[in-house]
Amino acid sequence: MNVAARDSAAAASAAVAPLVRARNVHKSFGANEVLKGIDLDVAPGEVVVILGPSGSGKSTFLRCINHLEAIDRGSIEVDGEQIGYQLRHGRLNKLSSRAIAVQRRKIGMVFQQFNLYPHMTALENIIEAPVGVHGQDRREAVAYAMDLLARVGLSEKAPAYPRQLSGGQQQRVAIARALAIRPKLMLFDEPTSALDPELVGEVLNVMRDLAGQGLTMIVVTHEIGFAREAADRVVFMDGGIVVEEGRPEDILANPQHPRTRLFLSRFI
Numbered sequence: 001m002n003v004a005a006r007d008s009a010a011a012a013s014a015a016v017a018p019l020v021r022a023r024n025v026h027k028s029f030g031a032n033e034v035l036k037g038i039d040l041d042v043a044p045g046e047v048v049v050i051l052g053p054s055g056s057g058k059s060t061f062l063r064c065i066n067h068l069e070a071i072d073r074g075s076i077e078v079d080g081e082q083i084g085y086q087l088r089h090g091r092l093n094k095l096s097s098r099a100i101a102v103q104r105r106k107i108g109m110v111f112q113q114f115n116l117y118p119h120m121t122a123l124e125n126i127i128e129a130p131v132g133v134h135g136q137d138r139r140e141a142v143a144y145a146m147d148l149l150a151r152v153g154l155s156e157k158a159p160a161y162p163r164q165l166s167g168g169q170q171q172r173v174a175i176a177r178a179l180a181i182r183p184k185l186m187l188f189d190e191p192t193s194a195l196d197p198e199l200v201g202e203v204l205n206v207m208r209d210l211a212g213q214g215l216t217m218i219v220v221t222h223e224i225g226f227a228r229e230a231a232d233r234v235v236f237m238d239g240g241i242v243v244e245e246g247r248p249e250d251i252l253a254n255p256q257h258p259r260t261r262l263f264l265s266r267f268i
């Protein structure tokens with residue numbers, strides 16, 4: 001979201017239902033409690049950057065939103081529906097795999113490792129989910145994929161295989177692939193961490209464009225500059241909880257919590 005839109009969005013977010021609503025989310029792996037009660041709302045069109053040290057549960061939280069992990073306690077709603085569950089006759093029932101597939105279509109995710117299919121071209125990677133999984137008309141999917149390739153600046157790379165692309169180009173294709181299902185929410189988990197430094201900027205530029213176009217995004221990143229410029233809100237996680245959150249200019253310039261200060265001091 002651009003800066004001009006932010007204030008009105010912030011004002012509206014009190015009235016508009018959040019697109020993401022996480023409450024008291026707990027998740028353990030064996031005896032290791034990784035999420036210890038996460039609360040987070042994300043308004044439609046909002047860009048939230050999650051910062052925090054390694055091991056603080058950031059990836060786990062994103063994976064819980066996208067059905068890749070099941071939570072132990074609490075709730076996560078996306079677009080008014082509880083992730084993985086359905087309320088029927090006052091009781092929560094586990095969703096069928098078909099219903100989960102419908103929920104997952106609302107969410108696109110981009111990982112640190114781009115995970116493109118190596119034997120498919122850029123274009124084939126992008127249309128795989130819409131055509132192969134969701135049965136969309138191939139011609140329509142191709143037309144939209146070409147739009148998306150243009151948006152990430154790679155129109156001429158449609159016939160290229162992943163091995164013929166740089167890391168930054170592969171990650172831009174991965175972003176286009178995630179967008180191909182027309183998600184309401186995009187999750188980014190350290191999308192530039194695996195890239196050579198000189199390729200980080202081209203990926204962040206694409207993400208900045210998407211943020212400016214009103215896409216709802218949750219971005220885990222260590223790119224403080226991106227948080228400062230593109231985030232509507234910065235959330236600092238440590239030890240499986242949200243330690244502090246607020247506007248980037250407040251959190252980044254004037255963190256209140258000692259753990260946030262310690263974390264940010266490494267970037268200065």
Ligand code: ADP
Nearest residue numbers: 029032034052053054055056057058059060061
């Ligand atoms: P972050 O993304 O903030 O670095 P993660 O969510 O990846 O943190 O990990 C938080 C903790 O959860 C770590 O201690 C990690 O080892 C543990 N963890 C994550 N995924 C699993 C898993 N599938 N099985 C067991 N432990 C896991």
Ligand code: MG
Nearest residue numbers: 058059060190
């Ligand atoms: Mg992680």
